Amino acid sequence: MDYKILIYILLTSVFVNNYVLQRFLGICPFLGVSKKLDQATGMGISVIFVMIMATAATWPVQKYILEPLGLGYLQTILFILIIATLVQFIEIALKKFIPALHKSLGVYLPLITTNCAVLGVTINNITDGYNFIESMVSSLGCGLGFLLAMVLFSGVRSRIEGSDVPEAFKGLPITLVAASIVSLAFFGFGGIVDNLFA
Amino acid sequence: MFVNVILAVAVLLVTGVIAAIILALASHYFGIPVDETVHKVRACLPGANCGACGYTGCDGYAEALAAGGVKTNLCIPGGSEVSKSLAEMLGVDAEDVVKFKAYVHCNGTPEATEKSAEYDGLLTCNAMCLSCAGPDACKYGCLGCGDCASVCPTHAICVEDGVARVNPDRCISCGLCVKTCPKHIISLIPEDARVAVICSSHDNGAATRKKCSVGCIACRKCEKTCPYGAITVEDNLAKIDYEKCTGCGMCAEVCPVKCIAVRKSN
Known part of the structure; x- marks a missing residue:
């Protein structure tokens, strides 16, 4: 196993192809629950968890059911179905077996049921041609990237809250402006990872 | 061609059915029975999560109510209406919500109290309090500059004879004065309270006597009488x-310095 490629996949998915700030998927929770650091962290950890579970469930389905049957076009609808079921199942199971974890993640799990970032990760893993291990590493990276974006942005938002914003920009407008600036900053990572492994 | 369509439908159908079975089994075997009454009670509460009931938010109060043995009148934002609907749902007797009114625990008019200093500065209680705790000999009493009156949204407080007084008819028990008073001598007491202590001095009896003729001297007569x-x-x-107070007023009768006031009943 070439570990170099796994590290490469991990780093690119965290920094270069950050789902929120570079691919603009999962903007809804990014803007919705990034007001406070503890909420942002809770949401980020839940997303990591769900992304990994979803990839573990969807990759075999694609490889061993859809591709042999030539039903690649069913990918999106089937993945939505699988992810929604999986998240619901996880929620029920967590409630029963690990109530403490359910209390901290439970609020966010329904929000992620059909989150586009989760769906995006599972589909991109297929289109990028990753094998199973690579897919898992990629989804871990994407989840970490989501967590990173959430945590960074909750810091930015708490600074915005304390600053004097022009009346017309108050609320969502200034948040979107700030998000675009954070996103610009992440473009800087583009060259770094490629050159690390050059 | 047709085979493809049927295959696609079949795959989706099978996946859907499997998903449904998994979820049904999961909720059957792992599901935790949720107490229906908790949900119903929770829906009745206003959801302000203010904590005035003494529980951790509305969820905590709902659970306690469903478990039973808890009064239905603890929700102050909800008022008597919520209490009534809760009591109806739980099949217990409704009790009216106890309303609170602000009360100033000091009766230190200029005639009754001694001064220890002359104050010639900014006329707010806060400023006074910052300079050696104010010019009055009693360091616990009302300074009479009316910081409380200026924050009161309903103008229920006015300073009469050097001491702030609350008009209970106007008080909406918002508690702004309680937070504002630098001496912390205002508190919220039940609306129907018949008696109230009008002193805040924690000095011992002898020290209080020297400073104020109407201050509590801690003689414990009221304690023994009640x-x-x-x-x-x-x-x-x-x-x-x-x-526990029934409003009999015996404490006020025996108090040698008359620092327990009898309030008019509404």
Whole structure:
């Protein structure tokens, strides 16, 4: 196993192809629950968890059911179905077996049921041609990237809250402006990872 | 061609059915029975999560109500209406919500109190309090500059004879004055409270006597007189437990300095 490629996949998915700030998927929770650091962290950890579970469930389905049957076009609808079921199942199971974890993640799990970032990760893993291990590493990276974006942005938002914003920009407008600036900053990572492994 | 369509439908159908079975089994075997009454009770509560009931938010109060043995009138934002609907749902007797009114625990008019200094500065209680705790000899009493009156949204407080007084008819028990008073001598007491201690001095009896003729001297007469054990002297100051107080007024009668006031009943 070439570990170099796994590290490469991990780093690119965290920094270069950050789902929120570079691919603009999962903007809804990014803007919705990034007001406070503890909420942002809770949401980020839940997303990591769900992304990994979803990839573990969807990759075999694609490889061993859809591709042999030539039903690649069913990918999106089937993945939505699988992810929604999986998240619901996880929620029920967590409630029963690990109530403490359910209390901290439970609020966010329904929000992620059909989150586009989760769906995006599972589909991109297929289109990028990753094998199973690579897919898992990629989804871990994407989840970490989501967590990173959430945590960074909750810091930015708490600074915005304390600053004097022009009346017309108050609320969502200034948040979107700030998000675009954070996103610009992440473009800087583009060259770094490629050159690390050059 | 047709085979493809049927295959696609079949795959989706099978996946859907499997998903449904998994979820049904999961909720059957892992599902935790949720107490229906908790949900119903929770829906009745206003959801402000203010904590005035003494529980951790509305969820905590709902659970306690569903478990039983808890009064339905603890939700102050909800008022008597919520209490009534809760009582109806739970099949218990409704009790009206106890309303609170602000009360100034000081009666230190200029005639009654001694001064220890002359004050010639900014006329707010806060400024006064910052300069050697104010010019009055008693360091616990009302300064009479009306910081409380200026924050009161309903103009229920006015300073009369050097002491702030609350008009209970206008008070909406918002508690702004309680937070504002630098001496912390304003508190919220039940609306129907018949008696109230009008002193905040924690000095001992002899020291209080020298400074103020109407201050609590901690003689414990009220404590001994009260047939219900509702009044206790703690830290040189009488304190009334309104849960036990019946409003008989005996404490006010025996108080040698008349620092327990009888309020008019509504």
